[in-house]
Amino acid sequence: MIEDMLRTPAAVQDAERHTAHNYHPLPVVISSAEGAWVTDVDGRRYLDCLAGYSALNFGHRHPALIAAAHAQLDKLTLTSRAFIHDQFADFCRELAALCGKELVLPMNTGAEAVETGIKVARKWGYQVKGVPAGQATIVVAEGNFHGRTTTIVSFSTDDDARADFGPYTPGFKIVPYGDLTALTEAVDENTVAVLLEPIQGEQGVVVPPAGYLPGVRQLCTERNVLFIADEIQSGLGRTGATFACELEGVVPDMYLLGKALGGGIVPVSAVAADADVLGVLRPGQHGSTFGGNPLACAVATEVVRLLATGEFQRRSTELGERLHAGLHALIGKGLVAVRGRGLWAGLDIDPALMSGREACERLMERGVLAKDTHGSTIRLAPPLTITAEEIDHAVAQLAAVLAG
Incomplete structure (x- = not known):
C-alpha cells in the first residue's frame, strides 16, 4: 500500500539509506514551505497540520522571524x-x-x-x-x-x-x-x-x-x-x-x-x-x-x-473554536472522540475503520499532513497562521478519509 502511495520513492529511499531508523516518517519529501503550506520535490503542495510538533506555531518562514535571522547572520x-x-x-x-x-x-x-x-x-x-x-x-x-x-x-x-x-x-x-x-x-x-x-x-x-x-x-x-x-x-x-x-x-x-x-x-x-x-x-x-x-x-x-501582541493567542482561540466544531461534527462518523484546546486536537478514530498511521497516509494523499501517535489516535496542530478556509479544507479532507 505504501509503495503505491510513494510519489518520490527514490528520494524517500535515499533519505533513509544512511539514517538510523529512529523515526517512521510519512513518505513525502519536502523541499520548500511558506505559511501553513509545504511543497514536495515533485511540486505537490500539502497543508501542514502538524507544524513541527508546535515548533512552527508562526508558520513556515514567518517574515519577521526570517528577517531577524538574516540580520543576525550578517553580524x-x-x-x-x-x-x-x-x-x-x-x-x-x-x-x-x-x-x-x-x-x-x-x-x-x-x-x-x-x-x-x-x-x-x-x-x-x-x-x-x-x-x-x-x-x-x-x-x-x-x-x-x-x-x-x-x-x-x-x-x-x-x-x-x-x-x-x-x-x-x-x-x-x-x-x-x-x-x-x-x-x-x-x-x-x-x-x-x-x-x-x-x-x-x-x-x-x-x-x-x-x-x-x-x-x-x-x-x-x-x-x-x-x-x-x-x-x-x-x-x-x-x-x-x-x-x-x-x-x-x-x-x-x-x-x-x-x-x-x-x-x-x-x-x-x-x-x-x-x-x-x-x-x-x-x-x-x-x-x-x-x-x-x-x-x-x-x-x-x-x-x-x-x-x-496577543494576536496569535487570539487566532488560536477563535480558529480553534472553528476547528473543534468541525471535528466534533465527525464524532459518530468515524471519530470516536475529540480532545484539545485552541489549535490543538487529538482525534480517536474508530479502530475498526483504520489505524492512525493509515489515516495520516490517506490524508497525505489528499494533501494534508498530520501525525499519528498511539493506535488509532492522530494529532492536529496547524500553524497559528492558518486561515478559516484552510481549517475547513483540512476538516473536509478528514471527513472524506473517514467516509472511505
Missing part, C-alpha cells in the same frame, strides 16, 4: 556563554516578562530544558527545602512525554521510548495523570517537584479534568514543592493562551519552554523561574555551548515580541 552567530553578546539581555529580559518570572536560563532543545528543570529542582530541594542529600524525588504522570534522554525515559511509561535503555535513573514517582488523590499520596517530605504537562501532547492531546491543575498548584504550595509545567508543546500560543496553565488560572513555579521559541528556524529552549529557584545555580554547575547563542536569541526575541 554574529556564536560566542558561547564564555562571553556576553548584544542579543542576550533583550531575550532574557523580554522572555522573563512574558512568563512573569525573574530569571531565564536559555538552552537548545526541549529535552535539555527538562533536564535543566530536574537539576534545578533537586539542587533547590537540597539547598532550600533541606531534603537529605541524595534523597530528592520528583513526581511525574503516567503517559508523560518530556523527551528521550536517558534520565527522561527513566520515568516514561511508553515502552517504545523506555524499553532496553536501562539501567534507569532513580528519583521519580509515577502517578496517574489527572488523579489529584494519587498525586497527593505520592508527595512526601523528600519531594522537591511535581513535573507535569498541562496538556499531554504525545499521549493524544489529553486535557486533565477541570480543577486538576489548580489542585496541583495548591498542593505544591502547601507542601513546599515546586510545580514545574512542561509547556514545550502546549505553550507559546498553541492553546489560545500564552501558556496552557493560564486556561486554569494557574501559575507554576517553573516553565519549561522550547519548540515554538525558536520560530521554526533554530532550536531554542529555556527555563523560566524566580530567583529563589533558578538562583541556586552557580557558574560551572550547568551550561551549554550553544544555549543562548546570538542567532538563537535574535530569533527568539522576535518570537516573544510576536506573542506580546
